[in-house]
Amino acid sequence: xxxxxxxxxxxxxxxxxxxxxxxxxxxxxxxxxxxxxxxxxxxxxxxxxxxxxxxxxxxxxxxxxxxxxxxxxxxxxxxxxxxxxxxxxxxxxxxxxxxxxxxxxxxxxxxxxxxxxxxxxxxxxxxxxxxxxxxxxxxxxxxxxxxxxxxxxxxxxxxxxxxxxxxxxxxxxxxxxxxxxxxxxxxxxxxxxxxxxxxxxxxxxxxxxxxxxxxxxxxxxxxxxxxxxxxxxxxxxxxxxxxxxxxxxxxxxxxxxxxxxxx
Numbered sequence: 001x002x003x004x005x006x007x008x009x010x011x012x013x014x015x016x017x018x019x020x021x022x023x024x025x026x027x028x029x030x031x032x033x034x035x036x037x038x039x040x041x042x043x044x045x046x047x048x049x050x051x052x053x054x055x056x057x058x059x060x061x062x063x064x065x066x067x068x069x070x071x072x073x074x075x076x077x078x079x080x081x082x083x084x085x086x087x088x089x090x091x092x093x094x095x096x097x098x099x100x101x102x103x104x105x106x107x108x109x110x111x112x113x114x115x116x117x118x119x120x121x122x123x124x125x126x127x128x129x130x131x132x133x134x135x136x137x138x139x140x141x142x143x144x145x146x147x148x149x150x151x152x153x154x155x156x157x158x159x160x161x162x163x164x165x166x167x168x169x170x171x172x173x174x175x176x177x178x179x180x181x182x183x184x185x186x187x188x189x190x191x192x193x194x195x196x197x198x199x200x201x202x203x204x205x206x207x208x209x210x211x212x213x214x215x216x217x218x219x220x221x222x223x224x225x226x227x228x229x230x231x232x233x234x235x236x237x238x239x240x241x242x243x244x245x246x247x248x249x250x251x252x253x254x255x256x257x258x259x260x261x262x263x
Contacts, residue, residue: 002111021075021105023115024136024144026098026263028129029063029088036087037064059090066128067103070118076109083141085149085259086222092254096152098129099259102136102144148222149261150202155216156253157230163245165209171244172204172216183236185228199224213252219260227251 004017029036039058040046046056064082072080085100115133123129180199184192199221207215220226225237231249232240242249 018107020138021071021077021108021111022102022136022138022140023071023105023133024100024102024140025119025130025133026100027063027067027094028096028098029092029094029127030129031127032091032093033059034127035059035062035090036084037082038062039090061127063101063128064103066125067101067122067130068105070121071103071105071113071133073121074110074113074115074118075105077105077107079106080104081106083144085144085147085261086151088256089227089254092256094256095154096256096258097263098131099256100144100147100261100263102141103133104141147261149259150219150221151224151256151260152217152219152258153226154207154253154255154257155218155226155230155251157214157216157241158212158250158252159214159245160212160248160250162212163209163214163247165206165214167245168206168209168214168216171241172206175239175241175244176201176204178239180224180229181238182225182228183233185225185233186236197223201229217257226254 002019004019006015006017008014035058039062041049041052041056041058043049043051044056048054048056052058064080067082068080071077081104083102083104088094088099119130119133177200180201181196182199183196184194201224202219202221204216204218207217218226220229228237228240230241230251232238232242
């Protein structure tokens with residue numbers, strides 16, 4: 001039910017519980033430097049300070065805020081949350097068909113809303129694109145979170161010293177299918193359990209090499225930290241591309257090209 005009435009006969013009191021509105025779609029993130037969800041300022045923890053200019057946020061906006069603002073405008077909800085099938089790094093774009101998501105609107109005043117109009121306004125942001133929105137349920141959120149879809153990436157990297165194309169093409173096939181032991185990356189270990197996870201690449205190819213720069217197209221299992229697979233993270237990921245090439249590798253750009261969820 002959309003609304004549940006809870007009657008307390010002892011006190012002649014009725015509480016109304018307005019259940020959330022759920023809408024699903026796929027988003028493309030066209031800009032780097034944008035998080036998937038609102039990121040509270042580390043210094044003030046969302047209260048507002050000089051570091052964040054009083055906004056309480058690390059970044060001016062997020063995918064969640066761009067999408068939810070337009071649905072909130074139509075539905076009159078009191079709050080929102082974005083549930084994604086995984087998340088890309090803040091500095092990575094999400095391209096291709098987009099990433100599956102469900103936006104949750106809390107206590108909506110309206111449920112029959114103009115979804116097409118909301119999507120059109122989202123797509124004028126220049127930050128996020130959504131093809132369409134369709135109704136979803138709370139159970140769909142659970143299924144979305146449990147999906148372990150592989151992902152395909154575009155990686156632009158720099159090698160020191162420069163590595164020629166022949167060596168790259170000879171190294172990548174050896175790494176495909178080989179078990180990768182990934183310890184929680186140093187950049188996120190402060191907020192996640194420090195464990196070792198087994199991952200693997202499903203495919204990898206060289207798109208092009210120019211001087212000290214190379215562009216790769218890589219498909220990997222869900223949960224694979226691609227940046228760390230490239231540079232090795234100080235030995236926390238093994239084997240890594242840098243280890244096998246015998247060269248330092250730096251990721252310059254990372255794009256998610258597809259989320260292989262079958263949708």
